[in-house]
Amino acid sequence: MASSLEPHREVSGEMDNETHAFVAQLAMGSFLSMALKTACELGILEIIAKGGPDAKLYATDIAAKMPTKTNAGSFAPILALNQDKNFLDSWSHLKDAVLEGGTAFNRAHDGTSRNCCILIRDLTASSSVGITLHHITSKYPNIKGINFDLPHVIQCAPTYPGVEHVAGDMFESVPEGDAIFMKGILHNWSDEQCVRLLKNCYKVIPENGKVIVAEFVAPLMPESIPSVKGTFLLDVQMMTQFPGGKERTKE
Numbered sequence: 584m585a586s587s588l589e590p591h592r593e594v595s596g597e598m599d600n601e602t603h604a605f606v607a608q609l610a611m612g613s614f615l616s617m618a619l620k621t622a623c624e625l626g627i628l629e630i631i632a633k634g635g636p637d638a639k640l641y642a643t644d645i646a647a648k649m650p651t652k653t654n655a656g657s658f659a660p661i662l663a664l665n666q667d668k669n670f671l672d673s674w675s676h677l678k679d680a681v682l683e684g685g686t687a688f689n690r691a692h693d694g695t696s697r698n699c700c701i702l703i704r705d706l707t708a709s710s711s712v713g714i715t716l717h718h719i720t721s722k723y724p725n726i727k728g729i730n731f732d733l734p735h736v737i738q739c740a741p742t743y744p745g746v747e748h749v750a751g752d753m754f755e756s757v758p759e760g761d762a763i764f765m766k767g768i769l770h771n772w773s774d775e776q777c778v779r780l781l782k783n784c785y786k787v788i789p790e791n792g793k794v795i796v797a798e799f800v801a802p803l804m805p806e807s808i809p810s811v812k813g814t815f816l817l818d819v820q821m822m823t824q825f826p827g828g829k830e831r832t833k834e
């Protein structure tokens with residue numbers, strides 16, 4: 584008999600985004616109970632329910648009604664609340680089951696983006712042991728790659744053709760490159776730390792250089808689909824493991 588946990592299609596080779604998101608959900612499932620426990624302890628569910636069915640509550644509105652006082656300053660609980668609330672909102676069936684009250688939502692900002700085309704000769708990447716860079720240089724052997732990471736990580740990195748391993752601290756400086764590719768790096772760090780890192784990247788790229796960032800994009804409105812649930816699971820994981828870490832919206 585078919586169950587909602589069974590995959591809906593055959594997956595061969597590369598996983599598609601929704602399948603990957605579903606696997607991530609299973610792997611990070613414990614964050615749902617952690618977020619729910621925190622929401623209960625902070626009284627978030629009661630506050631939203633008390634707002635009534637038509638209430639539109641921002642995270643700051645909910646934070647203002649919370650009796651809990653923390654030592655972390657006023658910004659930290661609001662930030663944490665946003666992350667926890669987005670995550671819970673993306674589990675709409677849970678929200679519907681628990682809440683009879685209003686909807687909580689986030690402030691929207693307009694933003695624009697543009698596409699760019701890049702030609703890379705030297706590519707610097709912060710990428711652990713260099714596997715991502717190896718995928719790139721094996722397909723495009725004209726690209727020379729520099730895998731940059733902390734010394735204890737570089738120590739364990741295997742040798743790949745076209746990939747040079749360089750050890751250092753990206754908050755001090757990063758190696759030069761026509762392009763700098765960072766996958767899953769910025770979400771570990773606070774906005775201030777990201778700015779510091781991005782400034783270090785800017786210093787070492789040429790005038791027409793590129794900094795390429797690969798991250799999950801958090802939507803402005805939580806939706807109950809696997810890719811969004813996965814992004815907010817990761818958001819909660821970042822919040823719990825890295826001070827200031829978070830998944831960011833496109834803006």
Ligand SMILES: C[S@@+](CC[C@H](N)C(=O)[O-])C[C@H]1O[C@@H](n2cnc3c(N)ncnc32)[C@H](O)[C@@H]1O
Pocket residue numbers: 709710711712715731732733736751752753754765766767768771
């Ligand atoms: C989330 S992992 C990167 C994941 C990898 N890019 C991938 O796609 O699988 C973050 C990496 O940043 C490295 N890192 C952390 N602090 C660093 C620093 N100050 N300087 C350089 N690398 C650092 C970590 O050692 C780790 O390998």
